[in-house]
Amino acid sequence: MIEEKFDAIVVGAGMAGNAAALTLAQRGLKVLQLERGEYSGSKNVQGAILYADMLEKLIPDFREDAPLERHLVEQRFWMMDDRSHTGLHYRSDDFNEEKPNRYTIIRAQFDKWFSQKVREAGAIVLCETTVTELAQDAYGKVIGVRTDRADGEIHADVVVLAEGVNGLLGTRAGLRERPKPDKVALAVKEMHFLPRETIEARFNLRGDEGMVIEAAGTISRGMTGMGFIYANKECISLGIGCLVADFQRTGETPYGLLDRFKRHPSVAPLIEGSEVKEYAAHLIPEGGFKAIPQLYGEGWVVVGDAAQLNNAIHREGSNLAMTSGRIAAEAIFQVKSRKEPMTAENLSLYKTMLDQSFVIKDLKKYKDMPALMHTQSQNFFLTYPELVSKAMQNFLRVDGTPKVEKEKTTFKSFIKARSWSGLFGDAFRLARAWR
Amino acid sequence: MSIEPSVRVEDKLFYNRYLVDAGRAHIKVRPHTTPSPELLTMLKACPARCYELNDKGQVEITVDGCIECGTCRVICEESGDIEWSYPRGGYGVLFKFG
Numbered sequence: 379m380i381e382e383k384f385d386a387i388v389v390g391a392g393m394a395g396n397a398a399a400l401t402l403a404q405r406g407l408k409v410l411q412l413e414r415g416e417y418s419g420s421k422n423v424q425g426a427i428l429y430a431d432m433l434e435k436l437i438p439d440f441r442e443d444a445p446l447e448r449h450l451v452e453q454r455f456w457m458m459d460d461r462s463h464t465g466l467h468y469r470s471d472d473f474n475e476e477k478p479n480r481y482t483i484i485r486a487q488f489d490k491w492f493s494q495k496v497r498e499a500g501a502i503v504l505c506e507t508t509v510t511e512l513a514q515d516a517y518g519k520v521i522g523v524r525t526d527r528a529d530g531e532i533h534a535d536v537v538v539l540a541e542g543v544n545g546l547l548g549t550r551a552g553l554r555e556r557p558k559p560d561k562v563a564l565a566v567k568e569m570h571f572l573p574r575e576t577i578e579a580r581f582n583l584r585g586d587e588g589m590v591i592e593a594a595g596t597i598s599r600g601m602t603g604m605g606f607i608y609a610n611k612e613c614i615s616l617g618i619g620c621l622v623a624d625f626q627r628t629g630e631t632p633y634g635l636l637d638r639f640k641r642h643p644s645v646a647p648l649i650e651g652s653e654v655k656e657y658a659a660h661l662i663p664e665g666g667f668k669a670i671p672q673l674y675g676e677g678w679v680v681v682g683d684a685a686q687l688n689n690a691i692h693r694e695g696s697n698l699a700m701t702s703g704r705i706a707a708e709a710i711f712q713v714k715s716r717k718e719p720m721t722a723e724n725l726s727l728y729k730t731m732l733d734q735s736f737v738i739k740d741l742k743k744y745k746d747m748p749a750l751m752h753t754q755s756q757n758f759f760l761t762y763p764e765l766v767s768k769a770m771q772n773f774l775r776v777d778g779t780p781k782v783e784k785e786k787t788t789f790k791s792f793i794k795a796r797s798w799s800g801l802f803g804d805a806f807r808l809a810r811a812w813r
Numbered sequence: 814m815s816i817e818p819s820v821r822v823e824d825k826l827f828y829n830r831y832l833v834d835a836g837r838a839h840i841k842v843r844p845h846t847t848p849s850p851e852l853l854t855m856l857k858a859c860p861a862r863c864y865e866l867n868d869k870g871q872v873e874i875t876v877d878g879c880i881e882c883g884t885c886r887v888i889c890e891e892s893g894d895i896e897w898s899y900p901r902g903g904y905g906v907l908f909k910f911g
């Protein structure tokens with residue numbers, strides 16, 4: 379047993395846990411961070427895009443030595459049917475700036491670097507240690523953790539639960555519910571290696587410029603889901619994810635979806651000749667604002683994916699994780715500075731501070747989007763993409779049909795598929811949820 | 814309907830590195846005679862195809878190729894069909910890229 383008592387124990391060394399441990403250590407608290415992987419990053423899976431602003435708040439000069447892949451100058455949104463995609467692309471030379479705003483990263487490498495910063499700030503980071511249980515006193519107050527090591531129980535004034543989307547501890551202790559199948563997506567991903575020059579030629583990139591494609595449509599077979607293709611320096615991260623409840627309902631296989639996405643005529647040429655070096659899967663919180671659990675209690679706070687803090691519409695998660703970890707640490711520091719105990723009442727400061735940040739404000743803005751996307755998945759992910767593709771092809775194909783007739787055909791196809799009231803209803807519901 | 818070419822998940826898992834904790838499966842399936850709908854779902858929903866039917870029609874799990882996503886926990890833990898824990902520290906899948 380580790381006799382020493384810590385100011386704080388952080389469970390998990392992903393984005394949220396590292397941000398929390400770093401901030402606590404920087405403020406001079408005695409911090410123990412526990413991670414089940416052989417190093418921080420070896421169990422962590424993400425697309426992945428890094429948002430500079432949130433990392434700058436923790437490590438202002440991160441660009442000097444962080445393992446970054448490419449800074450993003452281009453974003454492509456694809457609406458796909460089985461043989462086509464209709465794209466909305468945005469590319470700007472403004473993104474070639476001194477301090478770029480977004481980067482692609484490879485999590486195992488990035489997190490290892492992040493963890494080194496946590497150690498340098500003075501935290502003790504113990505890897506290859508799985509926390510099995512929270513230690514609670516007779517009144518239910520969290521007083522530490524139990525691990526799978528022989529030396530068992532470790533005590534602290536507060537435990538920061540940064541245990542990820544599939545965190546067991548909070549559920550086992552009755553602090554929050556297990557994620558429901560309609561509140562999490564399962565994403566599968568492959569790493570495709572190609573020579574650097576090939577990636578730059580295929581994606582129209584120079585030097586360290588990067589681009590990402592976010593794709594939706596018939597690739598998810600009527601399920602709520604999205605595909606993605608991110609350009610790294612010498613590899614491409616390619617994956618697809620759909621709601622777990624949809625996999626359950628349809629009997630589709632995740633690897634079957636991934637395979638079809640890779641064989642799509644718009645995708646196949648981009649990865650042709652690549653060597654795959656890893657296959658990963660991960661859950662993504664999709665429930666939004668309404669799925670956020672209780673965020674604090676007697677002797678504990680929960681941050682990042684474990685708290686369901688993910689913006690499914692903007693595909694932002696790691697920045698919400700980092701920010702919630704940092705804010706939780708700042709709240710703990712304030713309570714500690716006042717020499718007050720880590721009670722639920724005092725730790726409610728974390729929620730107050732988080733409510734004022736972009737994290738909760740953004741999730742609140744889209745609070746009705748998850749339900750709309752889930753109940754209307756057939757329309758948004760199957761019917762509309764097919765209609766749009768037909769309309770685009772009808773518009774572009776020159777075959778002697780008068781344009782007036784072409785427009786009528788397109789117009790009728792929309793009415794036939796969704797009816798007047800359906801079209802207006804969808805537009806109204808989307809606008810209201812987006813507001 | 815087009816016929817799906819079969820995807821060989823075993824080949825995909827071969828790209829990955831694992832440290833298998835022999836004799837200590839982190840996921841256990843409750844013994845049963847007839848599998849529940851939840852367990853049957855896992856035959857298709859598990860991205861590593863760890864779940865298989867044996868010749869008695871029961872669902873079995875081999876955790877060696879598990880990529881620790883938690884999908885089966887989300888689907889099957891509540892009904893008591895499976896027990897789900899993380900592998901011991903250091904064991905399980907070891908992502909190089911993540």
